[in-house]
Amino acid sequence: MKHPYYLILFIALFLFNCQQQPNKVDEIAIIPKPLEQSISSGNFVFESTISLKTEIQFASVANYLTDFLKSELDITTKNSDEKHQIVFSLNDEIDNDEGYELSVTPNQIHIQAKTKKGAFYAVQSLLQLFPVDIDKNKTTALPCVEIKDKPQFRYRGMHLDVGRHFYSVDFIKKYIDLIxxxxxxxxxxxxxxxxxxxxxxxxxPKLQEVAAFRKETLIGHYSDQPHKFDGKKYGGYYTQEQIKDIVAYAQQRQVTVIPEIEMPGHSQAAIAAYPELGCTGKQVEVATKWGIFEEVYCPSESTFKFLEDVIDEVITLFPGKYIHIGGDEAPKTRWKNCSHCQKLIKKEGLKDEHGLQSYFIQRMEKYINSKGKQIIGWDEILEGGLAPNATVMSWRGVGGAVQAAKEGHDVILTPTSHCYFDYYQSDNEKEPTAIGGFLPLEKVYSFNPVPKELTEDEAKYVLGGQGNVWTEYIPTSQQVEYMTFPRAIALSEVLWSTPEHKNYNGFINRLEQFQRRLDHLDVNYANHIYEVKGKLQNHDGKLTYELSTVSQSYSIYYSTDGSEPTTLYKSPIPVDASMNIKAVVKNDEGKAMGYEFEQKVKLHKGVGAKISINKEPHPSYNAGGKEALVNGISGNNKRYGDKEWLGFWGEDIEITIEFDKPTEINSISTRFHNGNGQWIYAPVSLSIEFNKANESSITQTVGLYSNKKTISDVQIDFSEEENLFCKSIRLIIPNYGIIPEGKQGGGNKAWTFIDEIVIE
Structure with missing residues (x-):
């Protein structure tokens, strides 16, 4: 028999380990960050059975929590008056329907809320207090905390396009669960x-038989010429029973599902099934490539009857307040050439085809309102006059939101600049093909959903914001996850937490832990927080190259000759010659934590020179500033959205480069992006004016021949002209002009994208 002393010591150590360790944590790593939070000593320790008490209105939320405890910790709950317990209480004094109070003490987890939503969000915060790597065989202890929290915005949304690519019911549920x-x-x-x-x-039924399937799908990017197709039938649809199941699943997670039924544009699939819905009545096929198509609904009585019948069935499936009717990117070509449409314009006293679109939207809004629902539309529904009760989803910048809010309409902000998660999130060339653009995590986090142009009273019409996932180039659910997370995580904090509580470095620290939770949930997120970024710096003529990474957990290693990175980065790298820098973040065991970074720096004569441009680049494509054109670094070969390309929309530009002293010029080269599928056209020609040291000047004009390459290069060689010493150089670059009808963006001004100007 053992001595009683050892038994007493064993019991003491057991109680100490279970109830006192860990004693106190320094930070609560909850995303989105709560409004108020504090940490105190002690822990709530879970046992194999625990008491749970709840008010009846919170029963479904309590069940959600008990399901987690059972599946993750093998803990069962019981209804008893034991002191060690979880309690859900109604608190009508909480001033927000989605707000909550969460208290964790050594004896009790107490959740107070006004509604089920608030209780559910309290549970989400509670679950993030659990260890990232839960072990059923070990005692689980939560830190003692006090949290009071509520959201900044009423509408906090995520979008998913299933029209271009189709995903399983199980994945749709997973997506809803994650958001x-x-x-x-x-x-x-x-x-x-x-x-x-x-x-x-x-x-x-032809919507299921015909409209749900296309005969083949475009291979590669739309800008790749000539277009190629896979020759494989593709499609699918959700049955009404499946939709009911998904909606019920979302309701359990306090998520409202808003269906979007596009009208009058983006309707070619429906017209393929029922040609009489179009203006020509001719048979068309379900679209097999991406973009904007001229087939739109004809505003005939038979079309309105079709759409009203569709809405009748949609309404029975979605109990929420809103029906989204699209309203975007509806070409007017068919309407202009349709006798019925032209007669209708005259009959209704409409100004033009834009007025006809407004008539179309307002008529459908009136019908949807009669069914007890309200419409949301993209900001194009403003054209020709906004429907009386419509909510505007502003995607083409914030202008639509500003206009609608000033007219007294609710608005939801989802601008391409900050909320389009189909854009590239890294400039690393290993990224999967995306539609274009560049939207890194930090830019999402910097988003402010309230436009500065609104007054305090007008800002009250801003319901919130939304992240959009368009799926032209996202064929699998794994890639949806990669494009969505962690950018949706950043957006969640933008929409929930107040600006004064936001801090990007603090967010990154919490994100590192949250990503480990995503690992547990088998989410294929994009892990760019360990990616290395580089920047050329010019301090009084001395060039250095600075490396950084947003995570401070591990160190950067680099090389300057293109070899394997082995040198520990401590300070900016001197740049006194052209070099090929490689860098990577490594953990303590020497394992790479992210993509290897590579940057070639070409030290030409223009690097560090004074540069000016007569027009400001578009704010969405000005990440590197004007200095990006003379910093020795070329932009990405495959896309135009990184910080080295500058974008100008519909403007003629003049770029002046001034040297500290007269400099001999042998050649000048640059390049333009020519992605016609994204409204981007290289200029037809450009002129270069040389201001020589003797005060005279010469001008040379160069034509850029039309071709189908994505990159259009131009180089001027002066090696045969002796002693061309210049004080400055001016590049005169006319915009391409109006995009031809029939092309993507036809009738709109073209974009100009220019890369590094290399002077040798």
Whole structure:
């Protein structure tokens, strides 16, 4: 028999380890960051069985928590008056329907809320207090905390386009589950498109038989010429029973599902099934490539009857307040050439085809309102006059939101600049093909959903914001996850937490832990927080190259000759010659934590020279500033959205480069992006003016021959002209002009994108 002393010591050590360790944590790593939070000593220790008490209105939320405890910790709950317990209480004094109070003490987890939503969000915060790597065989202890929290905005949404690519019911549920963990409360489900109709409508079976399938799909990017196709039939749709199941699943997670039924544009799939819905009545096929198509609904009585029937079935499936009717990118070509449309314009006293679109939207709004619902539309629904009760989803910048809010309409901000998660999130060439653009994590986090142009009273019409996931180049659910996370995580904090509580470095520290939770949930997120970034610096003529990474957990290693990075980075690298810098973040065991960074620096005569441009680059494509054109670094070969390319929309530009002293010029070269599928056109010609040291000047004009290459190069060689010493150089670059009709963006001004100007 053992001595009683050892038994007493064993019991003491057991109690100490279970109830006192860890004694106190320094920070609560919850995303989105709570409004008020404090940490105290002690822990709540879970036992194999625990008491749970709840008010009846919170029963479903309590069940959600008990399901987690059972599946993750093998803990069962019981209803008893034991002191060691979890309690859900109603608190009508909480001033926000989605607000909550969470208290964790050594004996009790107490959740107070006004509604189920608030209770559910309290549980989401509680779950983030659990260890990232839960072990059923070890005692689980939560830190003692006090949290009071509520959201900044009412509408916190994520969108998913299933028209271009189709995803399983299981994945749709996973997507909803993930956004609910981030306290997002809306799932915008984009169900109809030119390339596929994804919702069962029983009255119109051809929507399932014809519109839900396309004969083949474009291979590669739209800008790749000539277009190639895979020759494989593709499609699918969700039955009404499946939709009911998904909506019920979302309701359990306090997520409202908003369906989008596109009109009058993006409707070619429906017209393929029922040609009489179009203006020509001719048979068309479900679209097989991406872009904007001229086939739009004809505003005839038979079309309105079709759409009203569709809405009748949609309404029975989605109990939420809103129906999204699209309204964007509706070409007017068919309407201009349609006798019925022209007669209708005259009959209704409309100004033009834009007025006809407004008539179309207002008529459908009136019908949807009669069914007890309200419409949301993209900001194009402002054209020709806004429907009386419409909510505007502003995507083409914030102008639509400003106009609508000033007219007294609710608005949801989802501008391409900060909320389009189909854009590239890294300039690393290993990134999967995306539609274009560049939207890194930090830019998402910097988003302010309230436009500065609004007064305090007008800002009250801003309901919130939304992240959009368009899927032209996202064929699998794994890639949806890669493009969505962690950018949706950053957006969740933008929409929930107040600006004064936001801090990007603090967010990154919490994100590192959250990503480990995503690992546990088998989410294929993009892990760019360990990616190395580089920047050329010019301090009084001395050039250095600075390396950085947003995470401070590990160190950067580099090389300057293109070899394997082995040198520990401590300070900026002197640049006194052209070099090929490679760098990577490594953990303590020497394992690379992210992509290897590589940057070639070409030290030409223009690097560090004074540069000016007569027009400011577009704010969305000015990340590197004007100095990006003379910093020795070329932009990405495959895309135009990184910080080295500058973008100008519809403007003629003049670029002047001035040297400290007269400099001999042998050649000048630059290049333009020529992605016509994204409205980007290289100029037809450019002129270069040389201001010589003797005060005279010469000008040379060079034509850029039309070609189908994505990159259009231009080089002027002066090696045969002796002693061309210049004080400055001026590049005169006319914009391409108006994009031809029939092309993507036809009738709009073209973009100009220019890269490094190399002077040798």
């Amino acid at each position: 609910s963990r981030l306290k997002m409360n809306t799932f915008h489900w984009h169900l109809t498109e030119d390339q596929g109709w994804r919702i069962e409508i029983k009255k119109y």
